Amino acid sequence: xxxxxxxxxxxxxxxxxxxxxxxxxxxxxxxxxxxxxxxxxxxxxxxxxxxxxxxxxxxxxxxxxxxxxxxxxxxxxxxxxxxxxxxxxxxxxxxxxxxxxxxxxxxxxxxxxxxxxxxxxxxxxxxxxxxx
Numbered sequence: 001x002x003x004x005x006x007x008x009x010x011x012x013x014x015x016x017x018x019x020x021x022x023x024x025x026x027x028x029x030x031x032x033x034x035x036x037x038x039x040x041x042x043x044x045x046x047x048x049x050x051x052x053x054x055x056x057x058x059x060x061x062x063x064x065x066x067x068x069x070x071x072x073x074x075x076x077x078x079x080x081x082x083x084x085x086x087x088x089x090x091x092x093x094x095x096x097x098x099x100x101x102x103x104x105x106x107x108x109x110x111x112x113x114x115x116x117x118x119x120x121x122x123x124x125x126x127x128x129x130x131x132x
Contacts, residue, residue: 089115
């Protein structure tokens with residue numbers, strides 16, 4: 001068939017229309033993730049990014065006030081159970097730590113860098129967390 005003026009424009013329009021339809025089909029097939037579970041960036045509670053993420057999550061949940069200073073809660077990614085860790089010492093436990101009894105405080109041994117407990121009234125020291 002002989003070339004007719006305007007054939008190139010019509011062919012280009014058909015190509016553009018077909019491309020637009022393909023793009024729309026691809027967009028329809030994509031769905032956004034609806035997960036509301038917190039994402040763990042790293043699995044090391046001593047890692048700064050993990051500490052920031054957990055602090056923000058706990059603040060949103062209003063859980064900052066019921067843990068002793070330095071303690072944070074995290075979720076085990078495998079069991080989904082809560083565990084607790086101390087940001088300075090790295091100590092981890094499944095049992096929720098409690099606030100120290102009156103008169104007790106924590107200190108760090110300069111040689112071992114381990115946390116110990118000190119009673120300001122009796123001057124008693126111990127490695128184990130006091131319960132009363």
